[in-house]
Amino acid sequence: MEFETVIGLEIHAQMKTKSKIFCGCSTTFGAPPNTHTCPVCLGMPGSLPVLNRQVVENGIKLALATGLAINRENRFARKNYFYPDLPKGYQISQFELPIAEHGRLEIEVAGQKKTIGITRAHMEEDAGKLVHDDLEPNSYVDLNRTGTPLLEIVSEPDLRSPEEAVAYLKKLHGIVRYLDICDGNMQEGSFRCDANISLRPKGQEELGTRTELKNMNSFRNVQLALEYEERRQRDVLLDGGSVTQATLLWNPDANRTEAMRGKEEAHDYRYFPDPDLVPIHIDEEWIERVQAGLPELAGERQQRFMADLGLPEDVAAILTSSRDLADFFEQVCAAYDNPKKVSNFIATELLREYSPEQINACPVSAQQLAALLQMVEKKTISGKIAKTVFADMLASGDDPEKIVKEKGLVQMSDEANSSPLSARSLQPIQSRPSSSGRARPRSWVSLSAS
Structure with a gap:
């Protein structure tokens, strides 16, 4: 049986802003743990978020560059889940009314051009970071990254191979760098990619059971992880088994995926509008002003x-x-x-x-x-x-x-190189009689300086 691969990407681009999305804390990378925090990004009672205007403008830039339709009114929502690096117990994101949706991006693979749909782009805050020590039984929490502004860009499931996925990823990576809204540093996590991949019998419209891949911090790792998971799912299906929906981590040292947790659906997060943030209204004047400054x-x-x-x-x-x-x-x-x-x-x-x-x-x-x-x-x-x-x-x-x-690397010209000796060395020796009485033929000789 032949299978068709179906891939969709969720890309998190960290915005190049001096401060976080809802507070004035610095977004500088590499600071000592838990030094760029405040009551807002730590979720302290009574603290209220204030939206960073530059994050909205960055979202408008991306929308204009990728043909996304900008929602003139968009809202923030709370995405509820528990994790040690999420101090509030929820993440401020967007759900029903994102900043932009329904765009497209053209890629080229092996000389063939293809248009990939973009479902949506929405603003959200980043979570913190867990630091694990193999020599200790403890994990440590660094909340410097909490509240860092992100744009999440979700593609349609239009990608049909790992090569297409990497081409799309590189194209979007180039766009956010050209727009100067993200530095694109994958090693530092400022441009991250999660991939959803499934297989289905060729000719079938219904999508297969998907798995989500995480922990891919380079274009090469994205391709290797997708190729591995593609092979793994094909082997499972050919053996008569079924793929289990799950979130998997890519292990670059072992070159394989490893189970992380069961895959969540949107309803698992119990989204509801954030009562502390008013709706954002984007008028034509604002869009035109941003468009005029696009590179x-x-x-x-x-x-x-x-x-x-x-x-x-x-x-x-x-x-x-x-x-x-x-x-x-x-x-x-x-x-x-x-x-x-x-x-x-x-x-x-x-x-x-x-x-x-x-x-x-x-x-x-x-x-x-x-x-x-x-x-x-x-x-x-x-x-x-x-x-x-x-x-x-x-x-x-x-x-x-x-x-x-x-x-002393100056190249001497022919004129500068010429001298009486070198000029004379190029003169033909006039024919003169040989001992036999015959004339010697004219010949060119090169005289050495010695």
């Missing part, structure tokens, strides 16, 4: 690079895979107007050392790289020497002119 997104930028600069599609896609990289490329081109040479050097040399997301960590500025390429253009140095100079620039941060001068 050029990756897809639009890629098309412009292809149309205006004549770059190939694959090169333009690489350069626009990160907003920082695309900005860097355009800054270099502003100082050295040769997009093809700039893109070639970035693709072959710069991206060998820094990923598109790490470009801001590169010690070589756009102006310095432009100066290096201009030196090649003027034949001050060769292309081969430029690669050596660039390596020194990465190590020291020095200007290319300084490195070339200090190391």
